[in-house]
Amino acid sequence: MKIFMVGGTGLLGSVGAKELISRGHEVVTISLPPLPKDADIPKEMKIYFGNVIEMKDEEIKQIMEGCEGFVFAAGVDERIEFPPPVYDYFKKYNIDPVKRLLSLCKEMGIKKCVILGSYFSHFAKTMPKLDLYNKHPYIKSRIDQENVAFSFSDKKMEVMVLELPYIFGVQNGRKPVWQFFIDMFLPMKTIYYPKGGTTMVTLKQVGQALAGAVEKGKGGTAYPVGWYNKSWREMIAIINKNMGYPNKKIVTIPTFLYKLATYSMAKKYKKRNVEPGLNPVKFVKLMTSNAFIDKEIIEKELGVEPDDIDKAIGESITYCMKIHNEKKQVIGMKGE
Secondary structure, three states: OEEEEEOOOOHHHHHHHHHHHHOOOEEEEEEOOOOOOOOOOOOOOEEEEOOOOOOOHHHHHHHHOOOOEEEEOOOOOOOOOEOOOOHHHHHHHHHHHHHHHHHHHHHHOOOEEEEEEEHHHHHHHHOHHHOHHHHOHHHHHHHHHHHHHHOOOOOOOEEEEEEEOEEEOOOOOEOOOOHHHHHHHOOOOEEEEEOOEEEEEEHHHHHHHHHHHHHHOOOOEEEEOOOEEEEHHHHHHHHHHHHOOOOOEEEEEOHHHHHHHHHHHHHHHHHOOOEOOOOOOOOHHHHOOEEOOOOHHHHHHHOOOOOOHHHHHHHHHHHHHHHHHHOOOOEOOOOO
């Protein structure tokens, strides 16, 4: 199958492209320049540099010619900062391009489409009492993205969404999203963190989930992606070890104290004229929950296999430390 991908040189797109190519598929991509230095980009993938938001329909359709599959591995996540109303920016980068591109896919006869989304959508649906959709612009945008995507799904063109969680792994030349852990934890003699935890996967497993969805995913399905469930304390212990501080103390603070700290965070955002994608005060309940996902769905339906999550966390943090210590020049996230 020939696959058209947006974002094929990014962290997730490149590992997905690599997995698809290893299974005999052909991949072409539109990606933002520049290429990360020394990144493991599949040499078999044909790259067109450009911004799909700015490109004309005819330019995109020419690249789509002959493709049977489509993967959207672009957009922005909740860590990007914008002035209010922040939802408008998530709509610009995550929703509007999906709507436009899926319309072009339908026109070009593409049969299988995979959109990379967020696991916050999963929890918005499974934890209705938290009202995540109405309290957090980023989560609202991801649910809206899913609804737009599924509005195009039918028997002729199946559309799926991968609801992605914490992902550990490295692309050389690109700043890991986990750099903020280094900035946060390095100055602390004792790490104070709330209760709770998260599900996580390795970069390799994302590639497998993406390829599995292209090959055998079912249209109109949102796949919650998760494999390894760890408490914050367990995750931070691995981070500390790979930062070179295996004995640094970790203290689980009461939820009410953590919530008090989030009020300060909210004031700082307001002072800087920034609206966060996740409202820090209203996010406390999810943050202090065990945001876990059963691996059964992606294992059985998408063919994802076990991997070494501790090693993946270690590689991510070691690379973050290298960037920190060597002042290494790397490509940051959009908006940085």
